[in-house]
Amino acid sequence: xxxxxxxxxxxxxxxxxxxxxxxxxxxxxxxxxxxxxxxxxxxxxxxxxxxxxxxxxxxxxxxxxxxxxxxxxxxxxxxxxxxxxxxxxxxxxxxxxxxxxxxxxxxxxxxxxxxxxxxxxxxxxxxxxxxxxxxxxxxxxxxxxxxxxxxxxxxxxxxxxxxxxxxxxxxxxxxxxxxxxxxxxxxxxxxxxxxxxxxxxxxxxxxx
Amino acid sequence: xxxxxxxxxxxxxxxxxxxxxxxxxxxxxxxxxxxxxxxxxxxxxxxxxxxxxxxxxxxxxxxxxxxxxxxxxxxxxxxxxxxxxxxxxxxxxxxxxxxxxxxxxxxxxxxxxxxxxxxxxxxxxxxxxxxxxxxxxxxxxxxxxxxxxxxxxxxxxxxxxxxxxxxxxxxxxxxxxxxxxxxxxxxxxxxxxxxxxxxxxxxxxxxxxxxxxxxxxxxxxxxxxxxxxxxxxxxxxxxxxxxxxxxxxxxxxxxxxxxxxxxxxxxxxxxxxxxxxxxxxxxxxxxxxxxxxxxxxxxxxxxxxxxxxxxxxxxxxxxxxxxxxxxxxxxxxxxxxxxxxxxxxxxxxxxxxxxxxxxxxxxxxxxxxxxxxxxxxxxxxxxxxxxxxxxxxxxxxxxxxxxxxxxxxxxxxxxxxxxxxxxxxxxxxxxxxxxxxxxxxxxxxxxxxxxxxxxxxxxxxxxxxxxxxxxxxxxxxxxxxxxxxxxxxxxxxxxxxxxxxxxxxxxxxxxxxxxxxxxxxxxxx
Numbered sequence: 001x002x003x004x005x006x007x008x009x010x011x012x013x014x015x016x017x018x019x020x021x022x023x024x025x026x027x028x029x030x031x032x033x034x035x036x037x038x039x040x041x042x043x044x045x046x047x048x049x050x051x052x053x054x055x056x057x058x059x060x061x062x063x064x065x066x067x068x069x070x071x072x073x074x075x076x077x078x079x080x081x082x083x084x085x086x087x088x089x090x091x092x093x094x095x096x097x098x099x100x101x102x103x104x105x106x107x108x109x110x111x112x113x114x115x116x117x118x119x120x121x122x123x124x125x126x127x128x129x130x131x132x133x134x135x136x137x138x139x140x141x142x143x144x145x146x147x148x149x150x151x152x153x154x155x156x157x158x159x160x161x162x163x164x165x166x167x168x169x170x171x172x173x174x175x176x177x178x179x180x181x182x183x184x185x186x187x188x189x190x191x192x193x194x195x196x197x198x199x200x201x202x203x204x205x206x207x208x
Numbered sequence: 209x210x211x212x213x214x215x216x217x218x219x220x221x222x223x224x225x226x227x228x229x230x231x232x233x234x235x236x237x238x239x240x241x242x243x244x245x246x247x248x249x250x251x252x253x254x255x256x257x258x259x260x261x262x263x264x265x266x267x268x269x270x271x272x273x274x275x276x277x278x279x280x281x282x283x284x285x286x287x288x289x290x291x292x293x294x295x296x297x298x299x300x301x302x303x304x305x306x307x308x309x310x311x312x313x314x315x316x317x318x319x320x321x322x323x324x325x326x327x328x329x330x331x332x333x334x335x336x337x338x339x340x341x342x343x344x345x346x347x348x349x350x351x352x353x354x355x356x357x358x359x360x361x362x363x364x365x366x367x368x369x370x371x372x373x374x375x376x377x378x379x380x381x382x383x384x385x386x387x388x389x390x391x392x393x394x395x396x397x398x399x400x401x402x403x404x405x406x407x408x409x410x411x412x413x414x415x416x417x418x419x420x421x422x423x424x425x426x427x428x429x430x431x432x433x434x435x436x437x438x439x440x441x442x443x444x445x446x447x448x449x450x451x452x453x454x455x456x457x458x459x460x461x462x463x464x465x466x467x468x469x470x471x472x473x474x475x476x477x478x479x480x481x482x483x484x485x486x487x488x489x490x491x492x493x494x495x496x497x498x499x500x501x502x503x504x505x506x507x508x509x510x511x512x513x514x515x516x517x518x519x520x521x522x523x524x525x526x527x528x529x530x531x532x533x534x535x536x537x538x539x540x541x542x543x544x545x546x547x548x549x550x551x552x553x554x555x556x557x558x559x560x561x562x563x564x565x566x567x568x569x570x571x572x573x574x575x576x577x578x579x580x581x582x583x584x585x586x587x588x589x590x591x592x593x594x595x596x597x598x599x600x601x602x603x604x605x606x607x608x609x610x611x612x613x614x615x616x617x618x619x620x621x622x623x624x625x626x627x628x629x630x631x632x633x634x635x636x637x638x639x640x641x642x643x644x645x646x647x648x649x650x651x652x653x654x655x656x657x658x659x660x661x662x663x664x665x666x667x668x669x670x671x672x673x674x675x676x677x678x679x680x681x682x683x684x685x686x687x688x689x690x691x692x693x694x695x696x697x698x699x700x701x702x703x704x705x706x707x708x709x710x711x712x713x714x715x716x717x718x719x720x721x722x723x724x725x726x727x728x729x730x731x732x733x
């Protein structure tokens with residue numbers, strides 16, 4: 001489970017009075033909606049450790065991760081774009097999720113689980129947008145972190161691909177017990193997969 | 209809504225430490241060289257300088273100014289023509305102009321004599337090839353082609369949508385140049401002008417060969433003459449200090465301008481072509497440029513090829529060849545290692561100030577011309593009680609590596625910075641260590657640029673005359689030095705053959721090395 005306890009962030013670019021309190025349960029997709037510039041991506045940067053909060057605590061499975069650097073946080077993150085290294089094959093991109101030597105069987109199994117069996121040798125640059133997101137999800141599977149952060153991950157996808165990607169995220173979240181936080185301004189994404197919804201307005205999170 | 213490039217950068221203390229150590233070492237070295245020159249100047253305070261420094265400065269500035277203005281004009285016209293015209297072999301022609309940056313000045317000067325000299329192909333036309341006209345002409349050939357290749361990159365980068373808009377508005381060729389092309393290239397012109405001015409200002413072999421003696425005594429040649437011919441160290445030190453000071457002023461002034469990338473993308477997409485008089489003008493420009501740049505190189509090959517078998521039978525040639533190759537290899541390996549360390553450290557540094565601080569010492573060598581650097585090293589070695597002859601190989605490798613360093617860092621710095629900026633957060637989010645970051649992410653992406661940096665350094669070193677001129681001995685000579693000696697002894701066939709071999713070697717290395725590195729990078733992916 002992920003919890004943000006009175007997390008504040010003071011920066012000239014951040015909304016005044018930015019204060020975040022929320023929980024995201026394991027095995028559930030928690031959505032954060034808000035207009036452009038509301039601070040949704042800042043929220044993810046705080047959880048991922050790219051930005052340091054001025055005050056408050058970030059808790060993952062009962063452990064305070066606030067002082068940890070991004071590399072040390074038990075968190076996986078999927079950006080809207082630039083999710084893969086285009087010069088590497090799909091398999092090597094997935095292998096980046098493993099700390100040691102690449103395990104071909106694990107990589108193949110992860111790709112299979114996201115519906116991309118056999119795509120491993122292909123270069124990431126040759127994949128479609130939807131396939132790239134699935135490869136990134138396969139990498140997340142190998143990383144086996146309890147929190148998954150999604151920064152507008154479906155925005156660049158067409159309607160059909162988008163629907164199947166949403167379903168995949170939801171089923172992986174349930175199966176692996178991730179606390180998934182989805183940041184988006186698309187109401188249909190929220191309606192399709194979110195179990196809990198927060199609205200970020202004026203720098204404050206409100207349920208609903 | 210909020211992005212912090214520095215927070216997203218992976219923390220790499222070891223890289224920062226290594227890069228800072230290299231930066232400090234090359235910074236200290238430049239201070240030591242400068243100190244050696246200043247000490248020599250102080251020791252000779254009050255000594256008479258047997259040289260009209262004002263005249264030397266006037267001639268140097270005049271030829272550099274003329275070379276810059278004319279090279280830019282030719283570069284713009286040629287880039288414009290190449291951007292529009294499509295013909296079989298266009299890629300080869302574009303590649304030929306791109307090789308101008310590494311073509312040894314000595315070879316071009318020799319080729320101009322082959323074409324326009326009294327006994328040359330077109331000697332009957334009576335074109336004055338020696339003196340100011342010859343020097344500016346040689347710079348125009350080299351720097352005009354270099355400018356054209358850089359500006360062609362800017363024109364090729366014009367977004368397709370802008371061209372389509374222009375085409376749908378029915379812009380004619382001249383309005384198109386004013387409305388679309390000029391805004392795309394004008395930002396690069398001041399930086400490009402500064403580079404060309406520096407290249408011409410510090411030009412050595414071209415002035416040595418085409419200057420025609422004391423009538424065009426540029427600073428670089430005057431320093432060389434003062435040390436090697438007149439044994440007037442007083443004059444050499446004074447001139448070196450003036451030259452370093454002036455180059456530093458130009459560099460500081462040009463650092464405020466938009467940088468000019470050394471690396472240029474492939475040029476080949478089909479484009480909107482002009483018609484009528486503009487198209488005719490483009491063909492004429494291309495024909496003149498091809499003749500101006502291609503004829504001297506063709507003459508070098510044609511005249512030299514005949515004597516190549518004789519030269520290949522000479523043991524002195526092989527000795528110089530081996531010396532040239534290992535100096536070029538040594539200096540390019542050293543230059544690449546330092547440039548990689550500096551570029552990686554700069555990209556890892558938190559904050560713009562630290563990034564600049566790590567990279568600045570490498571760029572400082574732009575302000576130190578080859579002969580002045582060589583003079584400083586010569587004085588440093590002598591003051592340390594060492595024999596210049598015994599330390600020459602090491603000093604020549606080091607000096608050539610340092611002279612190529614600004615170009616190597618300028619080539620590698622932007623891709624490392626781009627990876628840190630655009631992929632730093634993903635690299636951190638995946639908890640990749642420094643070694644995996646380099647082998648899996650950075651090396652495959654920068655391998656070709658590393659190859660370009662290596663090739664530039666290799667070719668600069670192969671064609672260098674400025675450094676070896678002061679350190680060369682009877683037993684320690686490179687190909688350019690042997691060529692100059694052959695010319696001095698009126699063995700013009702030998703010189704022609706060496707020029708031809710140097711040209712083939714340089715262009716071959718410039719084409720092959722980046723490709724080889726590119727393959728190494730692909731293997732890493």
